[in-house]
Amino acid sequence: MSLGEFELIKQYFQQQSGAPGVALGIGDDCALLTVPLGQQLAVSMDTSIADVHFPADGEPDLIAERALRVNISDLAAMGAEPLWFTLGLTLPDADPQWLQAFSQGLFRVAREYGIALVGGDTTRGKLSITIQVHGAVAEGKALLRSRASEGDQIFVTGPVGDGAAALAVMKQQLSAASMMTDYLMERYYRPQPQVVAGQLLTNFCAAAIDISDGLVADLGHICEQSGVGADLHLERIPLSEAVRQLVSFEQGIDWALSGGDDYQLCFTVPKAQVQQLETLVSTGKIVAHHIGEITAGNGVSCWHNSNPVVPSGKGFQHFGGQEALS
Amino acid sequence: MSLGEFELIKQYFQQQSGAPGVALGIGDDCALLTVPLGQQLAVSMDTSIADVHFPADGEPDLIAERALRVNISDLAAMGAEPLWFTLGLTLPDADPQWLQAFSQGLFRVAREYGIALVGGDTTRGKLSITIQVHGAVAEGKALLRSRASEGDQIFVTGPVGDGAAALAVMKQQLSAASMMTDYLMERYYRPQPQVVAGQLLTNFCAAAIDISDGLVADLGHICEQSGVGADLHLERIPLSEAVRQLVSFEQGIDWALSGGDDYQLCFTVPKAQVQQLETLVSTGKIVAHHIGEITAGNGVSCWHNSNPVVPSGKGFQHFGGQEALS
Numbered sequence: 001m002s003l004g005e006f007e008l009i010k011q012y013f014q015q016q017s018g019a020p021g022v023a024l025g026i027g028d029d030c031a032l033l034t035v036p037l038g039q040q041l042a043v044s045m046d047t048s049i050a051d052v053h054f055p056a057d058g059e060p061d062l063i064a065e066r067a068l069r070v071n072i073s074d075l076a077a078m079g080a081e082p083l084w085f086t087l088g089l090t091l092p093d094a095d096p097q098w099l100q101a102f103s104q105g106l107f108r109v110a111r112e113y114g115i116a117l118v119g120g121d122t123t124r125g126k127l128s129i130t131i132q133v134h135g136a137v138a139e140g141k142a143l144l145r146s147r148a149s150e151g152d153q154i155f156v157t158g159p160v161g162d163g164a165a166a167l168a169v170m171k172q173q174l175s176a177a178s179m180m181t182d183y184l185m186e187r188y189y190r191p192q193p194q195v196v197a198g199q200l201l202t203n204f205c206a207a208a209i210d211i212s213d214g215l216v217a218d219l220g221h222i223c224e225q226s227g228v229g230a231d232l233h234l235e236r237i238p239l240s241e242a243v244r245q246l247v248s249f250e251q252g253i254d255w256a257l258s259g260g261d262d263y264q265l266c267f268t269v270p271k272a273q274v275q276q277l278e279t280l281v282s283t284g285k286i287v288a289h290h291i292g293e294i295t296a297g298n299g300v301s302c303w304h305n306s307n308p309v310v311p312s313g314k315g316f317q318h319f320g321g322q323e324a325l326s
Numbered sequence: 327m328s329l330g331e332f333e334l335i336k337q338y339f340q341q342q343s344g345a346p347g348v349a350l351g352i353g354d355d356c357a358l359l360t361v362p363l364g365q366q367l368a369v370s371m372d373t374s375i376a377d378v379h380f381p382a383d384g385e386p387d388l389i390a391e392r393a394l395r396v397n398i399s400d401l402a403a404m405g406a407e408p409l410w411f412t413l414g415l416t417l418p419d420a421d422p423q424w425l426q427a428f429s430q431g432l433f434r435v436a437r438e439y440g441i442a443l444v445g446g447d448t449t450r451g452k453l454s455i456t457i458q459v460h461g462a463v464a465e466g467k468a469l470l471r472s473r474a475s476e477g478d479q480i481f482v483t484g485p486v487g488d489g490a491a492a493l494a495v496m497k498q499q500l501s502a503a504s505m506m507t508d509y510l511m512e513r514y515y516r517p518q519p520q521v522v523a524g525q526l527l528t529n530f531c532a533a534a535i536d537i538s539d540g541l542v543a544d545l546g547h548i549c550e551q552s553g554v555g556a557d558l559h560l561e562r563i564p565l566s567e568a569v570r571q572l573v574s575f576e577q578g579i580d581w582a583l584s585g586g587d588d589y590q591l592c593f594t595v596p597k598a599q600v601q602q603l604e605t606l607v608s609t610g611k612i613v614a615h616h617i618g619e620i621t622a623g624n625g626v627s628c629w630h631n632s633n634p635v636v637p638s639g640k641g642f643q644h645f646g647g648q649e650a651l652s
Contacts (some may be wrong), residue, residue: 025367027551029403029536030461031367035361040349042356045412047449077355086371088414088456121456123373130414130447130456132371135356145354210355225353263391271580 009094009122010275012103013087019116021083032053032119033084039136047088050127054189055170059100059215061105062189063129070212071133073193073263077210079202080135082195088130107265113195142165143201143267148226152207152268152294154219155277157194157287159240160211161252162187164259171309180222180242187240190262197286201267204276208267214258216300216311219292220292229297232257234304238289257302268294335420335448338429340412347409357444359410365462370400373414376453378427380494380515386424387431388515389455394435396538397459399519399589400411403536405469405528406461408439408521413446414456439521469527469534469593474552478533478620480545480595481603483613485566486537487578488513490585506568513566517589523612527593530602534593540584541617542626542637545592555623558583560630564615583628583637592618 014026024032035041048067050056061206068085075082087106091099110117115133119309166188168174169181201208207226209218215232223230234253244253256262269277280286295301302309350358361367376392377381394411411430417425422514439520441459492514494500495507502510508593520536524628527534533552535544541558550555560579569578584586606612621627628635 023465024468024470029400029534030370030406030459030468032404032463033367033467035367041359041367041462043359043412043445044356045414045446045456047414047416047447047456048628049416049449049451052450062617074355078354078358083486086369088371088374090375090454119369121369123375123454125375125378126452128416128449128451128454130371130373132412132458133356134369139360142350142356142358144350149327157540174423191593192461208355251648256552 009091009099012099013117013120015117019084020172022118023115024280025116025118033118033134036136038139040139040142042075042078042080042135042137042142043132045130045132046071046074046173047128047130056127060102061108062172064102064105065109066189066191067129067131068106069191069193070263071131072109072113072115072195073191073210073212075133075135076193076198077143077193077208077265078135078137079208080132080137082115082135083197083274084116084118084134086108086118086132089120090123090128092124092127104207111249113193131250137202141202142287143198143206144252145209146223146225148222148228148268148294149270150228150294150296151271153271153274153290154230154232154266154268154294155288155290156211156238156266156293157197157264158213158289159238159243160215160262160264161243161259162257163261164255165243165246167259167261174246176242176246180246180280183240183242188261191261193263194265197265200280200286204269204273206267208265211262211264211266213258213260214256215266216257217260219300222266223299226318229295230292230300232292232300232302234302234309236289236291254311328529329458330509331414335417335425337354338425339446341389341433341443345410347372348442348444351442351444355583359444359460362462364465366468368404368406368461368463369467370397371458372397372400373454373456380452386428387429387434390428390431391435392515392517393455393457394432395517395519396412397457398435398439398441398521399517399536399538401459401461402519402521402524403469403534403591404461404463405467405524405534406463407525408441408459408461410442410444411436411459412458416449416451416454417447418450418453421492437517448553458560463528465537467528469524469532471533471535471548472551474533474548474554474594474620476554476594476620476622477597479597479600480556480558480594480618480620481614481616482537482541482564482592483523483590484615485564485569486541486588486590487564487581487585489517490581491569491572491589493585493587502568506572508569514587516586520587520591523591526606526612527591530595530599532593532595533581534591535588537592539586541592542583543586544626545626548592548594549625553597555621556562556618556626557621558618558626560616560617560635562617580637
């Protein structure tokens with residue numbers, strides 16, 4: 001049987017890995033995987049569609065990097081260790097150069113996070129990328145959105161708002177010096193899933209979420225699922241040097257609150273454990289910015305220098321997201 | 327926060343299941359799953375695209391049924407027990423009637439096979455459905471494509487060629503009495519993944535594959551991965567009553583060999599275990615038609631009443647498959 005286009009595409013993704021727990025990889029009806037003893041399997045699936053979630057004419061290796069990184073971020077938000085992923089790739093055609101670059105970007109991230117490609121499907125159509133990630137977390141140790149309690153302190157692992165700033169540059173609503181553009185594009189296409197932070201946080205039994213839709217929407221999910229409220233102190237929210245130089249504080253904060261695509265973790269720590277977190281921070285094991293506290297109320301309340309303020313946005317909703325890049 | 331279109335869509339798929347092994351279902355960054363002790367996890371992902379893999383204007387409940395059944399068939403081909411699935415659904419719009427019917431069809435199959443929806447993603451775009459199924463199979467017991475040996479006998483679990491016949495009816499290349507059309511549409515949209523047969527077969531350590539691309543292509547995969555050949559006796563291949571009445575023997579066999587979309591299992595059994603299989607057949611626990619034997623050669627050789635013949639087709643290749651329905 002001669003190799004069809006379909007078989008050729010597969011070759012770009014066939015890496016003999018011998019990765020941990022992979023009893024059988026690509027090439028049979030299913031992959032066979034062994035979950036480590038005493039661990040739960042954490043799975044998450046995300047679809048990225050050209051010109052909705054990323055520009056169709058973007059660099060293929062960066063498109064791949066972003067798609068996989070964004071998915072790994074969901075494992076980070078559960079405190080899970082990345083193990084395996086599957087790829088559902090829909091392509092308008094089988095362009096060898098594009099496929100070469102795409103697969104290189106994909107495997108670059110896979111190596112960085114120790115996650116192995118174990119299966120998937122390739123079909124013809126408008127470019128879209130569905131990835132499912134699989135990770136392991138000790139039973140009962142996963143970080144849940146539903147575990148926040150009144151009095152918990154709220155933290156983020158790094159600057160927020162960069163995702164929205166990058167989009168503004170791409171949409172040419174904002175011009176920036178090339179150094180800043182480079183930084184923002186890097187943050188957009190190569191977000192850094194907070195895997196190590198997530199795993200360290202499992203020792204505090206905190207609530208956590210990754211910031212994909214903006215602080216208000218994502219912290220809002222924690223509030224909703226925990227049955228609590230949150231006070232957010234806007235002056236404490238970390239903005240990157242690039243955002244601070246490019247736009248006003250108000251604009252930067254608006255991006256942080258409702259922009260999304262940042263992939264930092266937002267998490268809560270019970271008061272009694274904050275000291276433990278501070279030790280990790282002071283020894284450089286984790287970055288954490290203290291931005292607020294969980295209350296007995298409901299929803300996210302914003303404060304600026306102790307005055308109540310109402311944020312203008314409500315967070316980026318992917319299913320209305322076609323406007324995001326057009 | 328008001329519910330967006332995105333949230334509304336999610337509601338159609340939010341079923342409180344309390345399904346086995348689901349520590350945490352839809353609603354957090356990941357689902358948390360517990361694989362039964364001593365079992366391996368079998369996973370498979372498939373994408374179905376409107377007008378490539380199914381007609382876009384098909385009944386939404388049947389589109390859903392077919393998409394999930396086809397995926398479960400991959401678990402059957404490994405001898406795995408279906409446990410969980412994830413759904414990546416891309417939709418042109420959020421039509422409540424369509425979503426209602428689609429989710430009903432989906433959960434009908436989910437209940438029938440005891441498989442629980444645990445996560446996924448919804449995006450806007452041309453209709454496409456990516457499903458990943460997760461099953462469990464005892465360590466070392468999975469049915470692999472690579473386990474066929476010279477002398478093994480080759481079987482199929484039921485009639486093949488119906489998938490191609492159904493496509494011919496849909497493409498209006500063939501007119502048929504309504505009873506036959508009903509039968510073929512049923513076979514196309516509601517294929518019966520051979521889950522029970524697959525699990526029973528794990529006791530014979532046989533090679534197996536599900537027939538999605540036609541007998542020649544799929545048995546060819548077993549040959550290739552096992553480093554063997556196969557003799558196929560065309561007069562023994564089971565054709566349905568509908569196919570036999572509608573078309574010539576030659577056309578029926580051509581569909582069986584190269585049509586695909588049948589989702590029967592093709593499997594091999596070592597001679598010493600054939601008696602065991604026959605006992606299962608005679609007690610009605612499994613259906614098996616004896617269609618050939620594994621040889622020391624390579625590739626699939628076809629015979630008709632002991633004369634060598636060359637099949638005209640090479641099996642349906644999904645990645646060129648846009649012609650399949652147009």
